[in-house]
Amino acid sequence: MTLAGINLLQILNGLTFAALLFIVASGFTLIFGLLRIVNLAHGALYLFGGYIGYTVSSVTSSFTAGIFASIIAVALLGLLIDQGLVRFVRGFVLREVLLTLGVAYVLDDIALVIWGGDTFSVDVPTLLQGAVHIGGVFYPKYRLFVLGLGIVVFLALWLLLNRTRLGALIRAGVDDPEMAEAVGVNIRRVFLGTSMLGASLAGLGGTIGGAFLTLYPTADWEILVFSLAIVIIGGSGSLVGAAVGALLVGMLDTVGQVLFPQFAYFVIFGPMAAILAFRPMGLFGRAT
Amino acid sequence: MLEVRNLHSFYGDAHVLHGVSLEVNSGEVVALLGRNGMGKTTLIRSIMRLAQPQVREGSLLWNGEELMHLTPHEVASRRIGLVPQGRRLFPSLSVVEHLTMLKPASAKHGWTVSRVLDMFPRLAERKNHRGNQLSGGERQMLAVGRALMIDPELILMDEPSEGLAPVMVQHLETIIADLGRTGLAILLVEQNLYSALAVANRFYVLETGKVVHAATAAEIKENQASLLRFLGVH
Numbered sequence: 001m002t003l004a005g006i007n008l009l010q011i012l013n014g015l016t017f018a019a020l021l022f023i024v025a026s027g028f029t030l031i032f033g034l035l036r037i038v039n040l041a042h043g044a045l046y047l048f049g050g051y052i053g054y055t056v057s058s059v060t061s062s063f064t065a066g067i068f069a070s071i072i073a074v075a076l077l078g079l080l081i082d083q084g085l086v087r088f089v090r091g092f093v094l095r096e097v098l099l100t101l102g103v104a105y106v107l108d109d110i111a112l113v114i115w116g117g118d119t120f121s122v123d124v125p126t127l128l129q130g131a132v133h134i135g136g137v138f139y140p141k142y143r144l145f146v147l148g149l150g151i152v153v154f155l156a157l158w159l160l161l162n163r164t165r166l167g168a169l170i171r172a173g174v175d176d177p178e179m180a181e182a183v184g185v186n187i188r189r190v191f192l193g194t195s196m197l198g199a200s201l202a203g204l205g206g207t208i209g210g211a212f213l214t215l216y217p218t219a220d221w222e223i224l225v226f227s228l229a230i231v232i233i234g235g236s237g238s239l240v241g242a243a244v245g246a247l248l249v250g251m252l253d254t255v256g257q258v259l260f261p262q263f264a265y266f267v268i269f270g271p272m273a274a275i276l277a278f279r280p281m282g283l284f285g286r287a288t
Numbered sequence: 289m290l291e292v293r294n295l296h297s298f299y300g301d302a303h304v305l306h307g308v309s310l311e312v313n314s315g316e317v318v319a320l321l322g323r324n325g326m327g328k329t330t331l332i333r334s335i336m337r338l339a340q341p342q343v344r345e346g347s348l349l350w351n352g353e354e355l356m357h358l359t360p361h362e363v364a365s366r367r368i369g370l371v372p373q374g375r376r377l378f379p380s381l382s383v384v385e386h387l388t389m390l391k392p393a394s395a396k397h398g399w400t401v402s403r404v405l406d407m408f409p410r411l412a413e414r415k416n417h418r419g420n421q422l423s424g425g426e427r428q429m430l431a432v433g434r435a436l437m438i439d440p441e442l443i444l445m446d447e448p449s450e451g452l453a454p455v456m457v458q459h460l461e462t463i464i465a466d467l468g469r470t471g472l473a474i475l476l477v478e479q480n481l482y483s484a485l486a487v488a489n490r491f492y493v494l495e496t497g498k499v500v501h502a503a504t505a506a507e508i509k510e511n512q513a514s515l516l517r518f519l520g521v522h
Contacts, residue, residue, distance in 0.1 A: 168381055168389040175378040182336050182372065184364035184390050184438045 008135050010254055016143040018250025019150025020209045024223055025230040026157055026242045027201030033174050033237015034194045036093070040100040041081060043224030044107035045202035049074040050215040051115050053207025054122045063125045063211075070203040078199020082192065104224075108217065117217055122210040146208055153201070154243055161239060170194055174237050226253070229272050235285020244283055289313045290335070290368075290442055290475070295346035297327075297334045297497075304330045304341060306497040312442060312475050317468040319488035320477045321519055327497040328477040329373050332446050335475075336370055337363050350442075369435030373446035373477075375427045377419030377434075384415045386430055390437040398439035407463070408433060425456035432463065442473040449480045461486045481519060493518045 028042045049070035057066025081103055089095035124142045131138040161167035169190050172180040181187040205223070206215070213219065230249050234241025249268055256267025275283060290312040297305040305327050312318045320328050334343050337360050348355040355363055364370070377386060384393075387401045405412040408429040414422060422430065428448055435443050445464070449457045457480065464487045468474055478484035484491065491508060493501035493515070501518040508515050 165388060165392065168385040171380045171385075172378040172389055175380055176376055178338060178360075179372060179376040180378070181360040182338060182364065182370050183434055184361055184369075186361045188359075 007137075009137050009139070010258055011251075012134075012137075012139055012143070012147075014251035014254035015247075016147045016150075016212075016250075017254055018246045019147045020205060020213070021223075021226050021230060021250050022150045022243055022246035023153050023208060024202055024205035025227040025234075025246055026153065026239060027198035027205070028227040029231045029234065029237055029239065029242040030157075030170075030194055030201075031198035032231055034170060034177075035082075035086075035090075035191055037086060037090075037096050037100065038093075038228075039198075040097060040224065041103040041107060042100075042198075042202050042227060043220035043222075044104040044111075045074050045077060045199050046206045046209070046223045047111060047215065047217075047220035048077060048107055049203030049206025050122065050210035050219070051111055051120070051206070052203070054120045054210055054215060055115075057122055057207070063123065063128075066122060067204060067207050070207040071200045072203075074203025074206070075196040075200035078202075079192065079196050081199075082195045104220065108220065112217055115215075119214050119216040120210065121212075121214045122207055124211045140212075143212060146212070149208065150246075153204075154239070157239055166190075166193070226268075229268050231282070233272050233275055233282055235279075235282030238282070238284035241282055241284030289351065290473070291347075291349040292331070292335065293347045293349070295331070295334060295343060295348070297330050297341040297343050299330075299341050304497050305334065307346070308494070308497065308499055310492050310499060310502070312473050314441065314473050315468070315471045316490060317464060317474045317476060317488045318490045318492065319484035320475060320492050320494060321479075321481065321484060321515075322494035323519070324479070326494045328494055329446055330497075331494070332370070332372075332444050332475075332477060335363070335368070335444060336360050364438055367439060367441040369438050369440030369443040371428075371431045371435045371443060371445040371448055373450070375431040377422075377427055377430055379418060379420040382416050382418055383411050383422070383430055386419060386434045387437050390434070399436040401437075404433040404436055424451055425453065425459070428452060428456070428460065429463075440472065442475065443467070444475050444477075446477045447479060448476070449478065449483045457483055481516075491515065 024046055028039065031037055031039050052073045053066035053070035056069035057063050085099055085103065086096060089099055128142045128145050131140050132144065161170060169180070169185055172185065173187055173190050177187050209223070226249055230242055230245035233248060234245030248271070252267050252271060253264065257264050260267060292308060292310050295305050295308040296303065308327070308331055320331065322328050330341050334341055335348055335355070337355060337358055343356065350366055350368065353366065355366070381389065384401060387404055393401055405415065410426055411429055411433065414426060419427070419430065432448070448460055452460065461483055464474060464476065468487065476484060476488060485508065489505050491503050492499050495518070501515065503515060
């Protein structure tokens with residue numbers, strides 16, 4: 001069932017990698033779309049979440065505890081960054097970008113001090129260890145779990161955004177923050193909630209990804225570059241765009257590494273440039 | 289009641305409002321007239337405390353409370369509704385979401401979704417359409433409905449008749465007059481003089497950032513010529 005090196009295994013690898021990328025990039029796109037901030041610290045939040053998830057799950061021997069700890073800790077970290085720093089430069093795009101870039105370096109160094117330069121892997125629970133037989137290949141259960149989780153996160157976010165009042169407030173804020181505030185929405189609170197939600201998704205991604213991509217210094221920049229590509233391809237602020245972008249990037253990366261390992265990044269950024277040439281706002285982006 | 293006193297507003301270095309003072313009492317429909325670029329929208333934006341323009345002097349008293357240090361949503365929470373120029377609906381929200389975003393659909397008091405939809409049956413037929421899928425008249429109705437959902441005591445309406453077909457303008461006049469009769473105060477910015485004459489109790493004329501003329505409906509009935517002169521119509 002090989003097609004020039006591509007087989008079911010590669011496709012599953014691509015899909016599960018895409019699911020992880022989606023979890024991280026959905027947080028990125030939420031923040032990008034509503035707060036108009038290109039949060040370059042998003043990768044660092046991912047890595048921090050991973051380390052926290054690793055530590056807590058090691059200490060408590062509970063993967064679930066690790067997941068919740070990383071979600072809560074990184075949400076609070078996101079709140080701190082937003083209220084303690086980004087708030088003061090809101091509206092100045094270049095300053096925001098530079099500030100979040102600085103925050104990313106600082107977080108990296110703090111992580112280096114706390115966890116050192118070793119590579120860690122989050123332990124997965126027994127239930128998710130081992131492999132299952134599917135379509136003629138044995139495939140790790142854990143990676144299938146990640147795929148399922150990606151789908152669950154997509155559905156949950158979709159319902160939140162499209163079927164709840166909070167979601168309507170977030171969409172109104174994406175459309176026209178000034179008018180949302182003028183007709184009576186406490187837009188700052190919506191911004192705050194969204195930036196915490198976006199950060200918590202990075203934290204969740206860190207623990208989930210830390211179990212199969214492993215955690216090490218600079219892992220955050222790799223994830224950040226992928227997230228940027230996904231949001232640019234999908235269109236900022238679009239959940240469906242992030243899902244399609246993640247699928248595209250996840251598949252291209254996996255297939256690209258098999259077929260043209262020497263062009264691994266080109267395989268992602270070549271198509272990205274091509275998409276931008278025809279749709280400058282991304283596949284699902286809207287001019288604002 | 290709303291008392292605007294000696295308001296000076298700026299866009300950057302441009303001094304747009306030069307000491308505007310006016311009042312809107314409860315239950316009154318007050319029309320703010322004036323040609324393009326005279327500062328009408330600037331005044332509305334100043335009252336709403338939007339980030340631009342910058343108000344450098346003056347005071348905005350609402351039922352005795354100073355609005356100057358509030359944020360826009362705090363102004364709205366004091367029951368001042370806004371129907372902005374150009375409607376500014378949210379393209380990704382449905383008709384119903386425009387209404388429920390400000391108040392849960394289960395709310396029973398004051399203005400509710402069903403009360404707004406009763407008032408605007410056309411919107412009821414399109415309640416799942418998105419803001420950008422409506423006709424000009426429907427958009428305006430939704431903008432009014434959205435403002436009503438905060439149970440306002442005062443609504444600021446910025447050129448609601450702009451770009452509407454004559455039959456829609458008439459419909460809108462009926463709505464404004466009806467709302468006025470319910471005790472709601474309305475500050476209506478209008479370029480369409482006859483539309484304003486049809487609904488307002490009092491008039492202010494704004495010219496280059498100053499109130500140059502004030503009159504009641506009765507005074508205008510007796511001497512329309514003076515108002516027309518201030519508007520530069522004659």
